[in-house]
Amino acid sequence: MAVRTQDARRERTRRRSTAGAVLAALLLAPACAGPQDSAGGLTAREVGAALDRRATAVMAHDTDAYLAGLDPRAASFRAAQRTELRNLADVPLESWAYKVKDVSDKGEGKVTAEVELRYRIKGYDKAPMSSSRTVELVREGKGRTWYIAADRAADGAPGQLWQQGDVEVVRGRSSLVLGVGRRESELREIADTADRAVPAVTGTWTEPWAERVVVLVPESVEDMAGLLGSPAASYRDIAAVTTGEVGGGGGRAPADRVIVNPQAYALLGDFGQRVVLTHETTHVATRAYTSPATPVWLSEGFADWTAYRQESRTAPEIAPELAEAVHGGDLPAGLPTDEDFGFGEDPAKLSRAYEGAWLACEMIARDWGDEELIAFYKAVGSSAGRDGAVEQAMHTVLGTTPQDFTARWREYLGDQLG
Structure with a gap:
C-alpha cells in the first residue's frame, strides 16, 4: 500500500x-482440536494447565506467580522472562490465553509444545490477536509439576513488541x-x-x-x-x-x-x-x-x-x-x-x-x-x-x-x- x-x-x-x-x-489462524496424549503420556491438558497458570499471572502482573511456573534451573531464561513481564506492565490487556496445538515427548522429563498465544487489548480488540509459540517444559523431582523452560516464536512466526x-x-x-x-x-x-x-x-x-x-x-x-x-x-x-x-x-x-x-x-x-x-x-x-x-x-x-x-x-x-x-x-x-x-x-x-x-x-x-x-x-x-x-x-x-x-x-x- x-x-x-x-x-x-x-x-x-x-x-x-x-x-x-x-x-x-x-x-497464524487458530487450529487445534481437543487435547491429545503425547507419546510419553503427558496430555495437552496438563501442558494447558501450566500455561493457564502462566496466563493468570500475566493478567495479574504477579511476578512471583509468573516465575513460579518457570524452570528453577534456567537462570537466564527466568531473568529474561522477568524483564518481559515488566515490559508488559503498561499494556492494557483485556485477555491473555494459550491454546495447545501439539505436544511432543522428548524423553527424560522434557516435552515441546506448539501453542497459540491469544491476547486482546482492552477497548481496541474485538477479536484476539494470535501468535504461534514453541514452549519447552521440564518435570523436576518426583512430583508431577511441569515447568516452562523456554518460550519462543514458532518457526516463521513473528515476535512481540514487549520482547x-x-x-x-x-x-x-x-x-x-x-x-x-x-x-x-x-x-x-x-x-x-x-x-x-x-x-x-x-x-x-x-x-x-x-x-x-x-x-x-x-x-x-x-x-x-x-x-x-x-x-x-x-x-x-x-x-x-x-x-x-x-x-x-x-x-x-x-x-x-x-x-x-x-x-x-x-x-x-x-x-x-x-x-x-x-x-x-x-x-x-x-x-x-x-x-x-x-x-x-x-x-x-x-x-x-x-x-x-x-x-x-x-x-x-x-x-x-x-x-x-x-x-x-x-x-x-x-x-x-x-x-x-x-x-x-x-x-x-x-x-x-x-x-x-x-x-x-x-x-x-x-x-x-x-x-x-x-x-x-x-x-x-x-x-x-x-x-x-x-x-x-x-x-x-x-x-x-x-x-x-x-x-x-x-x-x-x-x-x-x-
Whole structure:
C-alpha cells in the first residue's frame, strides 16, 4: 500500500517508503482440536494447565506467580522472562490465553509444545490477536509439576513488541500507540496523526468498524522486521504496514496492528505521514470485507483513494511515476497484478502499480459513485474465491466487464496524466 511523498530531496524514499502493505494471514489462524496424549503420556491438558497458570499471572502482573511456573534451573531464561513481564506492565490487556496445538515427548522429563498465544487489548480488540509459540517444559523431582523452560516464536512466526523492550503507551482519542525505544513526544505525534486518520476513514467507509486503531512503533527497522517475521531488507524503505488476518468478507474483522518503521516514517513531511496513517487505517476499517478474493490493486487502490481524497493534490502530483510513463507512451496494458506489488520489485515499477490502482478506484468513484465503489469492494471480498470474483462484481455492481473496465481505465490514465 504505497503512499508517496513529493519531496524531491527524498526521491528514493518517496518511491517506496511512504507506503504500508497489508500482510494478510501473517499471524497464524487458530487450529487445534481437543487435547491429545503425547507419546510419553503427558496430555495437552496438563501442558494447558501450566500455561493457564502462566496466563493468570500475566493478567495479574504477579511476578512471583509468573516465575513460579518457570524452570528453577534456567537462570537466564527466568531473568529474561522477568524483564518481559515488566515490559508488559503498561499494556492494557483485556485477555491473555494459550491454546495447545501439539505436544511432543522428548524423553527424560522434557516435552515441546506448539501453542497459540491469544491476547486482546482492552477497548481496541474485538477479536484476539494470535501468535504461534514453541514452549519447552521440564518435570523436576518426583512430583508431577511441569515447568516452562523456554518460550519462543514458532518457526516463521513473528515476535512481540514487549520482547524488544519496555513498552511505552500513549493514548489518543481513537488510537493507542505502543512504542519501544522511542521518545514519548514522537509517539504522541503519531497518535495525533492516527486520531485524524480515524474520522477521515469513517467519513469514507460506510460500514461499521471499531473506529479505533493500534499502532506499534519499534525502535528500528530491524525490530519492525522482527514483528513481521521477515527480513529487514524488505522494509527499509517502507514507512508502515498493517498486519492481520484477512476477513471472510462477511463483516467479521480480526484484530489488526499498524506497524511503523520509525526511520522511514520520520523522513516524511506532515502530508506524507498523514496519508500513510490514513491509508493504513483504511485497511483496518475494511479488513472484514477484505478476503483472499480481493485483488491487491483493489485493496491498495481503495486505501490510497481514501487517503488522498482528503488532500488537494493533482493526479500527476500523486502519480508521478505513472505520469512519466504515460508521457513517454508507455501506457499500461492492464490493471496491476498482485505480483506487481511485491517489495522486491523495482521502486519505479512498484510506484506505478500503486498509482494505477489508486486511479482505478478514482475512476470508479467518478463514473459510478462513491457508494458503488464501496459496494464493489464488498462484493469482491464476499466472493468464495478469487476466480470470477472481480468479473462478477463488475457485472452486478458496475454493469461492465473486465475488458470494458480496463479500456476505460487506460483512457482515464491518458486523460488524467497525459
